[in-house]
Amino acid sequence: xxxxxxxxxxxxxxxxxxxxxxxxxxxxxxxxxxxxxxxxxxxxxxxxxxxxxxxxxxxxxxxxxxxxxxxxxxxxxxxxxxxxxxxxxxxxxxxxxxxxxxxxxxxxxxxxxxxxxxxxxxxxxxxxxxxxxxxxxxxxxxxxxxxxxxxxxxxxxxxxxxxxxxxxxxxxxxxxxxxxxxxxxxxxxxxxxxxxxxxxxxxxxxxxxxxxxxxxxxxxxxxxxxxxxxxxxxxxxxxxxxxxxxxxxxxxxxxxxxxxxxxxxxxxxxxxxxxxxxxxxxxxxxxxxxxxxxxxxxxxxxxxxxxxxxxxxxxxxxxxxxxxxxxxxxxxxxxxxxxxxxxxxxxxxxxxxxxxxxxxxxx
Amino acid sequence: xxxxxxxxxxxxxxxxxxxxxxxxxxxxxxxxxxxxxxxxxxxxxxxxxxxxxxxxxxxxxxxxxxxxxxxxxxxxxxxxxxxxxxxxxxxxxxxxxxxxxxxxxxxxxxxxxxxxxxxxxxxxxxxxxxxxxxxxxxxxxxxxxxxxxxxxxxxxxxxxxxxxxxxxxxxxxxxxxxxxxxxxxxxxxxxxxxxxxxxxxxxxxxxxxxxxxxxxxxxxxxxxxxxxxxxxxxxxxxxxxxxxxxxxxxxxxxxxxxxxxxxxxxxxxxxxxxxxxxxxxxxxxxxxxxxxxxxxxxxxxxxxxxxxxxxxxxxxxxxxxxxxxxxxxxxxxxxxxxxxxxxxxxxxxxxxxxxxxxxxxxxxxxxxxxxxxxxxxxxxxxxxxxxxxxxxxxxxxxxxxxxxxxxxxxxxxxxxxxxxxxxx
Ligand SMILES: Nc1ncnc2c1ncn2[C@@H]1O[C@H](COP(=O)(O)OP(=O)(O)OP(=O)(O)O)[C@@H](O)[C@H]1O
Ligand SMILES: [Mg+2]
Numbered sequence: 037x038x039x040x041x042x043x044x045x046x047x048x049x050x051x052x053x054x055x056x057x058x059x060x061x062x063x064x065x066x067x068x069x070x071x072x073x074x075x076x077x078x079x080x081x082x083x084x085x086x087x088x089x090x091x092x093x094x095x096x097x098x099x100x101x102x103x104x105x106x107x108x109x110x111x112x113x114x115x116x117x118x119x120x121x122x123x124x125x126x127x128x129x130x131x132x133x134x135x136x137x138x139x140x141x142x143x144x145x146x147x148x149x150x151x152x153x154x155x156x157x158x159x160x161x162x163x164x165x166x167x168x169x170x171x172x173x174x175x176x177x178x179x180x181x182x183x184x185x186x187x188x189x190x191x192x193x194x195x196x197x198x199x200x201x202x203x204x205x206x207x208x209x210x211x212x213x214x215x216x217x218x219x220x221x222x223x224x225x226x227x228x229x230x231x232x233x234x235x236x237x238x239x240x241x242x243x244x245x246x247x248x249x250x251x252x253x254x255x256x257x258x259x260x261x262x263x264x265x266x267x268x269x270x271x272x273x274x275x276x277x278x279x280x281x282x283x284x285x286x287x288x289x290x291x292x293x294x295x296x297x298x299x300x301x302x303x304x305x306x307x308x309x310x311x312x313x314x315x316x317x318x319x320x321x322x323x324x325x326x327x328x329x330x331x332x333x334x335x336x337x338x339x340x341x342x343x344x345x346x347x348x349x350x351x352x353x354x355x356x357x358x359x360x361x362x363x364x365x366x367x368x369x370x371x372x373x374x375x376x377x378x379x380x381x382x383x384x385x386x387x388x389x390x391x392x393x394x395x396x397x398x399x
Numbered sequence: 400x401x402x403x404x405x406x407x408x409x410x411x412x413x414x415x416x417x418x419x420x421x422x423x424x425x426x427x428x429x430x431x432x433x434x435x436x437x438x439x440x441x442x443x444x445x446x447x448x449x450x451x452x453x454x455x456x457x458x459x460x461x462x463x464x465x466x467x468x469x470x471x472x473x474x475x476x477x478x479x480x481x482x483x484x485x486x487x488x489x490x491x492x493x494x495x496x497x498x499x500x501x502x503x504x505x506x507x508x509x510x511x512x513x514x515x516x517x518x519x520x521x522x523x524x525x526x527x528x529x530x531x532x533x534x535x536x537x538x539x540x541x542x543x544x545x546x547x548x549x550x551x552x553x554x555x556x557x558x559x560x561x562x563x564x565x566x567x568x569x570x571x572x573x574x575x576x577x578x579x580x581x582x583x584x585x586x587x588x589x590x591x592x593x594x595x596x597x598x599x600x601x602x603x604x605x606x607x608x609x610x611x612x613x614x615x616x617x618x619x620x621x622x623x624x625x626x627x628x629x630x631x632x633x634x635x636x637x638x639x640x641x642x643x644x645x646x647x648x649x650x651x652x653x654x655x656x657x658x659x660x661x662x663x664x665x666x667x668x669x670x671x672x673x674x675x676x677x678x679x680x681x682x683x684x685x686x687x688x689x690x691x692x693x694x695x696x697x698x699x700x701x702x703x704x705x706x707x708x709x710x711x712x713x714x715x716x717x718x719x720x721x722x723x724x725x726x727x728x729x730x731x732x733x734x735x736x737x738x739x740x741x742x743x744x745x746x747x748x749x750x751x752x753x754x755x756x757x758x759x760x761x762x763x764x765x766x767x768x769x770x771x772x773x774x775x776x777x778x779x780x781x782x783x784x785x786x787x788x789x790x791x792x793x794x795x796x797x798x799x800x801x802x803x804x805x806x807x808x809x810x811x812x813x814x815x816x817x818x819x820x821x822x823x
Contacts, residue, residue: 092722092726094725114722114725114726115727115731118728119726120727121723123723125719127717127722127723128723129720129738129742130742131741131742131744140737141727141728144733145728188727189727198726
């Protein structure tokens with residue numbers, strides 16, 4: 037019983053097609069727990085907005101079922117779903133003041149005038165816009181409009197709030213600030229958020245869980261750290277963070293580990309995560325910051341000689357492009373610590389990594 | 400006094416200057432000047448064209464509504480004598496003698512016809528008095544008073560003389576008074592015309608009312624079309640747009656006359672009604688050659704001017720506004736009424752203003768299908784221009800119409816703001 041009430045939104049084998057020819061969402065199964073901050077992350081055209089629109093009720097579901105707090109909502113019109121929504125262009129009503137915008141959802145719910153005033157004031161305080169109630173949206177900066185949009189989606193205390201790339205139009209600095217603000221609002225109110233973005237750092241910053249979309253299918257659904265450190269497949273590994281991908285053929289499987297013959301020469305021991313049998317193709321995923329330079333001999337199972345091609349100084353780390361095992365674009369991040377290795381372009385050096393950091397994924 | 404704001408401004412902020420020490424404003428003005436000169440050169444042809452063919456005639460016409468040179472030029476001696484006249488009893492023999500001289504001179508210079516017509520506009524019947532007397536004045540002898548009254552008895556009326564005196568000044572307001580059904584009485588006071596001669600005020604009223612009906616009707620008909628245009632997929636909206644624009648490709652005359660074919664008592668619509676048995680053959684309704692016909696035809700003709708501004712405004716209303724309203728808990732109709740419609744207001748304002756202004760000056764349609772009670776003020780202006788040749792009155796009527804439009808525009812500007820006007 038308690039386990040069931042935890043689930044707020046459930047997609048049950050949902051499919052969606054706009055034209056009857058192409059499935060934009062293919063057999064989606066997803067559960068969003070109460071209080072979750074779930075981010076749908078994926079490249080453009082992967083069906084994120086479509087999922088959100090189906091949840092909000094603006095697009096009919098072609099097949100399958102969506103339930104909200106246990107109730108099927110396929111046939112509930114949008115205005116009865118009680119779902120707050122923040123649009124990418126904010127969609128603040130231009131002919132109303134900020135306060136009137138916030139009052140609108142309360143007015144249509146027939147909340148008393150006194151209550152409306154109190155709640156609008158509280159919502160404005162929440163987003164630090166107490167002074168701006170009388171202004172028109174056009175008289176606000178982009179970030180302020182964004183905050184109003186968030187406040188408006190929350191003012192009527194919905195259980196669920198949807199946000200479709202709400203920070204897409206802001207510059208980098210403001211975007212980062214807003215990420216934290218939205219995250220803190222989420223933490224303080226305990227509201228459930230389904231968030232859409234194609235910015236992976238945004239997803240990592242804000243979410244409790246991330247659903248990586250590609251081609252209408254969820255590739256992996258996991259908390260940010262798991263997603264980054266333990267990607268299930270090559271797409272996720274490539275999409276989240278920077279990644280070195282080495283392709284090869286499985287030579288041997290030993291329990292959790294395997295041995296892979298790289299295409300460019302060399303044999304690597306890796307963690308067998310998502311591979312077929314012996315002889316199948318695989319892609320090894322290795323994070324650039326998990327590579328050690330000139331390791332103490334014998335401490336790491338995988339050590340190869342590399343040729344340094346390019347060094348880029350980036351302040352907190354030095355980005356190194358090297359050629360290793362026939363792979364031209366092998367990236368290593370060397371932290372700018374007090375005793376970090378001093379490398380020079382066009383010199384040879386030893387790179388090493390552990391079995392756990394090298395994940396053998398689908399080819 | 401003039402310097403005060405300037406010094407205040409400079410004291411608040413230091414005078415900014417360019418590197419070589421020139422005031423920044425001066426340097427800016429110089430660079431702007433060449434730009435502005437080029438801009439003026441570009442618009443010069445159009446500006447000249449508009450000035451010559453539009454502004455100049457309008458000014459000329461407006462001037463004509465107050466100018467009145469005929470009497471002053473042709474009856475100078477009479478007017479001089481009448482200056483001392485008390486206006487209560489008949490003027491002295493002196494005035495009659497002067498009038499006789501003036502009339503003789505006017506006849507000689509062939510101005511007598513125009514003079515007579517001018518005086519006749521003011522007091523009907525005076526034309527024959529003037530021309531008739533002028534014909535006989537050569538043979539008249541003193542005392543002229545008796546001779547002239549004998550020739551035309553109206554010379555014995557005080558009214559005749561006060562008319563001449565009133566039309567003496569070269570700049571007068573009688574045309575504007577006439578345009579609002581008013582005139583001077585014998586005592587020189589402004590009063591309403593006789594009941595059977597009051598036509599202009601009620602005609603202005605009817606013109607405004609009919610224009611209002613046309614505007615409201617085209618708003619109600621045009622709004623849904625514009626909404627469809629803005630929300631249909633491009634494929635269909637293009638087709639619909641062609642249908643909306645189709646009337647522009649047909650001659651106005653053809654469209655108006657086809658309404659006659661449709662609406663007349665023996666016309667298509669009545670035939671269909673009778674055929675359907677909705678009413679008997681004798682009960683055919685008169686739908687054209689009256690106010691109804693004018694309103695119907697004008698609504699159809701002016702509809703595109705409502706649809707286009709509405710459409711251009713609706714096109715800019717992002718669908719996410721409606722979605723946002725719905726997600727916030729508003730029913731579709733509430734959302735439409737409270738979010739969509741208010742955002743179309745600039746279009747409603749622009750369309751209504753456009754249609755209304757076009758409607759109050761409309762001429763061809765009421766002239767063709769208006770019959771008796773479907774006439775508008777423009778038809779009367781045309782009448783005075785072409786038939787009665789009372790250009791002064793026509794100009795005054797036109798001037799009032801122009802004034803009305805300007806006031807309307809000013810009202811719109813101060814209530815809504817012209818910068819929010821979107822015409823397409
Ligand atoms: N109204 C529509 N009619 C037809 N096809 C549509 C419609 N909306 C989206 N699609 C198609 O559905 C697919 C998924 O679109 P969707 O908008 O869900 O992508 P997204 O993941 O939100 O992408 P982005 O990150 O660019 O916003 C795309 O291939 C798109 O072309
Ligand atoms: Mg999208």
